[in-house]
Amino acid sequence: MKGKKLMAMLMAGSMLLAGLTGCGGSTAKGGGAAASADDYPNGPVTVICPWGVGGGADVIARKISEVAKNYFDQPIIVENHTGASGTIGMMDAMDADADGYTMVVANGPLFSLTPKYIDVSYDLSDFTMLRGMRQVSLMILTNPQKSSIKTFDDLINYGKTHKITYATSSGPGGDQYVVSSAMFKSLGIEAEPVVMGSEAESINAVVSGQVDCGLGTPPAYYSHQEEGTIQAVATFYPEAVKTPYGEVKSIKDWGVDVEFAGMDCLAVRSDVPQEIVDKLNAMLDDVYADSKFTGFMDEMGYPLWDAKGDEVTKFIEDQMDSMDKYVEMLK
Incomplete structure (x- = not known):
């Protein structure tokens, strides 16, 4: 029951935060700064969550932003850009400047499945995966x-x-x-x-x-x-x-040859400079090692998936092959 009370408190807090940070507004930038690692970050960093307030991906992203205050020089703000099965948020992330001031929460089906049914203007090569967040068993x-x-x-x-x-x-x-x-x-x-x-x-x-x-x-x-x-x-x-x-x-x-592992991850545009990607990953290293974050994940029952960028990309590529097979089965 303790976990249920915590979830209720988190959802209430998330709704308040959503009211403060906006629901689909323009992404925050680093004060017009150039995409240089020398002075990065010199302004707030936005995390676009393509799904609603209170969901698993949303509350994890908000916990990351909370714990990151101890390791990052600027605030990290979560915005919910919802709609069209998550593709609105993804396309907003694509439209943001490639300066490292916009991250996005993504999952496998946004690349492996959704584009088969919805016309989108992005693909996997448009993003650099930073870190896994959680894996989900259906x-x-x-x-x-x-x-x-x-x-x-x-x-x-x-x-x-x-x-x-x-x-x-x-x-x-x-x-x-x-x-x-x-x-x-x-x-x-x-x-x-x-x-x-x-x-x-x-x-x-x-x-x-x-x-x-x-x-x-x-x-x-x-x-x-x-x-x-x-x-x-x-x-x-x-x-x-x-x-x-x-x-x-x-x-x-x-003997049923069908499998699916859900996951959430953090990503940036693929043209964000590597030096800035490294700084974001260093911040995530610290957050993922913090007991406040790992304790939160344990309490909520979310298996932490501390996968690095290449592993996340490989996971999505494998899932793309699987979904091709399943979609073909249903024709």
Whole structure:
């Protein structure tokens, strides 16, 4: 329950910060300074978050900005530029000057999947990845109190005689929709997605019995699992995931060749000078070593993904290959 109270406080604080820093306004610059490492930073640095206030990526970015006050000469300000599946924020980051005064929170599907369905003016080569933030395991959730589906085997057997309804927070073109559709097709199961407006709505649809199963990420559903109204029966993560409620096996254990690991990372435009990239990475080194940050990540249940830039880029490239395969499966 302590984590839930902390999340509530963080969301309230994030909403206040959003009001102070703006929601989609122009990005802050370093006072018109040239993109030189000699006097960098000499003004505030903006982090564009392409998703809303209070989400995992947003609260982590805000915690980084808070802890960075001890290691960085200028304030780091988080702005939420939302819309169009995150691409508005990404394109705003592309439009910002390449002076190191604008970072952006990104994830894999913004490069591996979204451009297949939305016309965007960026690609992976336009960005330098700075550091991973977290990895996210996507879980298949059921409500054992509302249905007979208590295990992944139960779900498969149920699907042999019924059309399965499942809640997802992304529609066609979204990561949850694509990987879940590929999984059900691989299993030869007819399934109908019920697209919800948020992950919380998807989880509530499972809890209320509106759907047979749904998709969610730790720790968003933990309070419901504690109450017995949610059971994580399998994960799209390529290996088993340990949770406070036991180990959750990968669908690969059932021979399903579909996997997905979500992640968030920090990036800048690829034409930002290397000397400035090095200064930003040095700041992140200090933040990621600070117990205030690592303790926050532990408390919130977010696995810290301290991947360096090349590793993040390789992760996205591999995911691009996987998504090509899954999209082809659905044609």
